[in-house]
Amino acid sequence: MLHDPLTGLPGHALLLDRLEQSLIRARTRGTLVTLVLITSPDSLLDAARALRAGLRPDFTVARYGDAVLAVLAEHDFGDGSPISSLIRQLVGDSPQIHWVTSDGDAAPDDMIATAENR
Template sequence: MLHDPLTGLPGHALLLDRLEQSLIRARTRGTLVTLVLVTAPDSVLDAARSLRSGLRPDFTVARFHEKVLAVVAEHDFGDGSPIASLVRQLVGDSPRVHWVTSDGNAEPDDLIATAAQH
């Protein structure tokens, strides 16, 4: 599904495509990609709205699973901790937030699996 009918956000398939494109740009431009997975504590719709309005417009906010949202952020340096902190702040209510940063030398599925484990 390209777009999630509840939130209007990109769905799982579009998330994978955008993540793959971000990883390619990271490899070719020497930048970084951070993937943040957040399990919405209450309303996925409220969390989606908060993330979409509170994050940079070039970040991808997608619905990964039923109660899990994903954020794909491209950046020039550092790790993903400031992005993960901002996500946590925007969603509130102590969500479970997992994140990983890559220089582009990873496959989308591997990056998702790594983020889910952290």
């Protein structure tokens, strides 16, 4: 599903495509990609709205699973900690937030598995 009917966000398939494209850009441009998974927010719709309103427009906010949102961010330096901190401010303390950053050398499935297991 390209777009999630409940939230209006990109769905799982579109997230995977954007992640793959972001990793290619990171390899060719020397940038970084951070994937953040937000598990079990109090209200999925409220969290989705807050993320879309509070994050940069070039970040992808997607619905990854039933109770999981994802944020995909491309950036020039650092790691995902500033991005995850901003997400924490936007969605509150109750959801679990896991993130992973890659310079483009990771496969999309490996990035997702790493974020899920952190």
